[in-house]
Amino acid sequence: MDAAVRRGLDALRDELDVPAAFPAAVLDEARARSAAGPLPAERVDARDVPLVTIDPPGSMDLDQALHVERRGKGFLVRYAIADVGAWLEPGRAIDDEARTRVTTLYAPDGRTPLHPPELSEGAASLLPGQEAPAALWEIELDDAGAPRRVEVRRAVVRSTARLTYDEAQEAIDARTGLAAGDGPLALLRRVGELRVAAERARGGITLPMPEQEVELGEDGTWRLTSRTTLPVEEWNAQISLLTGICAADLMLDARIGVLRTLPSSRPQDVARLRRTAQALGVPWPSGAQVGDVVGALDAADPRQAAVLAEATTLLRGAAYVAFDGERPERPGHGAIAAPYAHVTAPLRRLVDRFTTQVCLAIAADQEPPEWVREALPALPALMTAGDRRASAYERGCLDLVEAALLAGREGEVFDGVVVDASDDGTSGVLQLADPVVHAKVSGTGLEAGTRQRVRLVATDVAARSVRFQEA
Known part of the structure; x- marks a missing residue:
């Protein structure tokens, strides 16, 4: 390697x-x-x-x-x-x-x-x-x-x-x-x-x-x-x-x-982030400014990690x-x-x-x-x-x-957190804890802020890419 x-x-x-x-x-x-x-x-x-x-x-x-x-x-x-x-x-x-x-x-x-x-x-x-x-x-x-x-x-x-x-x-x-x-x-x-x-x-x-x-x-x-x-x-x-x-x-x-x-930050983007937090059950106190809410988030919590990922759009x-x-x-x-x-x-x-x-x-x-x-x-x-x-x-x-760390492990199943997902749930961004990897994932019902078992489908070290699929 x-x-x-x-x-x-x-x-x-x-x-x-x-x-x-x-x-x-x-x-x-x-x-x-x-x-x-x-x-x-x-x-x-x-x-x-x-x-x-x-x-x-x-x-x-x-x-x-x-x-x-x-x-x-x-x-x-x-x-x-x-x-x-x-x-x-x-x-x-x-x-x-x-x-x-x-x-x-x-x-x-x-x-x-x-x-x-x-x-x-x-x-x-x-x-x-x-x-x-x-x-x-x-x-x-x-x-x-x-x-x-x-x-x-x-x-x-x-x-x-x-x-x-x-x-x-x-x-x-x-x-x-x-x-x-x-x-x-x-x-x-x-x-x-x-x-x-x-x-x-x-x-x-x-x-x-x-x-x-x-x-x-x-x-x-x-x-x-x-x-x-x-x-x-x-x-x-x-x-x-x-x-x-x-x-x-x-x-x-x-x-x-x-x-x-x-x-x-545009008001519509803040409003979208607030809706994301509410949908994931992350508290957003009445009257709280976005900086107060975001600054208190804990990335170790899957739901809060998803809100943090969405907050980057601000x-x-x-x-x-x-x-x-x-x-x-x-x-x-x-x-x-x-x-x-x-x-x-x-x-x-x-x-x-x-x-x-x-x-x-x-x-x-x-x-x-x-x-x-x-x-x-x-x-x-x-x-x-x-x-x-x-x-x-x-x-x-x-x-x-x-890609180098995962090469040769194709077919293995990993536990991760979906930090971002498309509206139809067919694609998203995955965060693994071990190894610490952020990668794209495909599936049928992916939801941001949820834990997900995924299978490593492909790695390409030269192209610097890895691909996971819902297990």
Whole structure:
């Protein structure tokens, strides 16, 4: 199976034109820039701020480091974002290559990074103990978690610790170390909870979907797992969302920038979801907003999993909108229920480098650099194509491993949950628990939200497909 998966991954990379090794000119420039240090600029010395990073295990491309402290009855969030613009000269090899790659791509057998590792996992990364240039956001919040003052400046920072999500969650649960008393992790929890409540109050929608992941074991075997995100991941994400909301406000006020937009859920789609929930016996209290209902669903329950699958139809039509001189006609992001911009992952996502430079210029009461202004019109198309490739790559990797794991088991019967079904019940989408597989199924009376015994009819590893039939 290992050889088949690796052949399939290579074929998928060819199919999607996934970049291979960096060209020699890009690597040469990265080595030279890493040795020379960041480009000259006036930066605030913030090395005394005890920032920490919270990321998946083994991460080296650390975009974000945070610190939270009490400020009167409210809070002060300091969020350092790697200043990739301090390392890249416009129009040179690294910049040109990044505009081709657009995003970092992830596969079971490794990553395809946006920037050369000499920068993304070295000099530009917010690694613990390393002095690095950053865009340092300072966001003062009131006691309800609402921003009352926002600043962003070029700074030199030095992270003090690199934590995994598990390590951070364990400290928070035990209230020890950085989570003791009013430590930064304890306050991250408090601010995160306030921001979740604020999002719900605004009408935001977060889908609590388990993550389907591919793992390569130490014994060389491939596995599919389903992972539920930890609470600290949501609280950490809320700091990123808060920063993106503040960045969007800055750019809208200055009438220049790039927003990530999403249409608000259509009333008819919400009504359909409500009818689905009622048909499946999933409670929908009178007067409850859709975000409150969806956010409380448990994907382990078949009926609730079906409602979650249907809820994805509420979040369609995401786009990037660049503007210079006029505010966009529809600047909002329906899931966040506020205008929003990507600014917190510049090591892994192209647009963040440009939006960060726009925000730094606005905050300093300066015009954005001309190279940034010239790039804005092309960024939406670049990002849309890059996101489409990343999504196809992720789904293709999962489909490939699913097919490889099931190959040779044709005829076997499995227990699963139908999370979506056609009106006539002849086709649907199936979710298996072991192995963790999502696949198409055919039958005669399929019903969403019901358990179903199914027979594996066919697998095709090369085509990355599996097919089940009602048993």
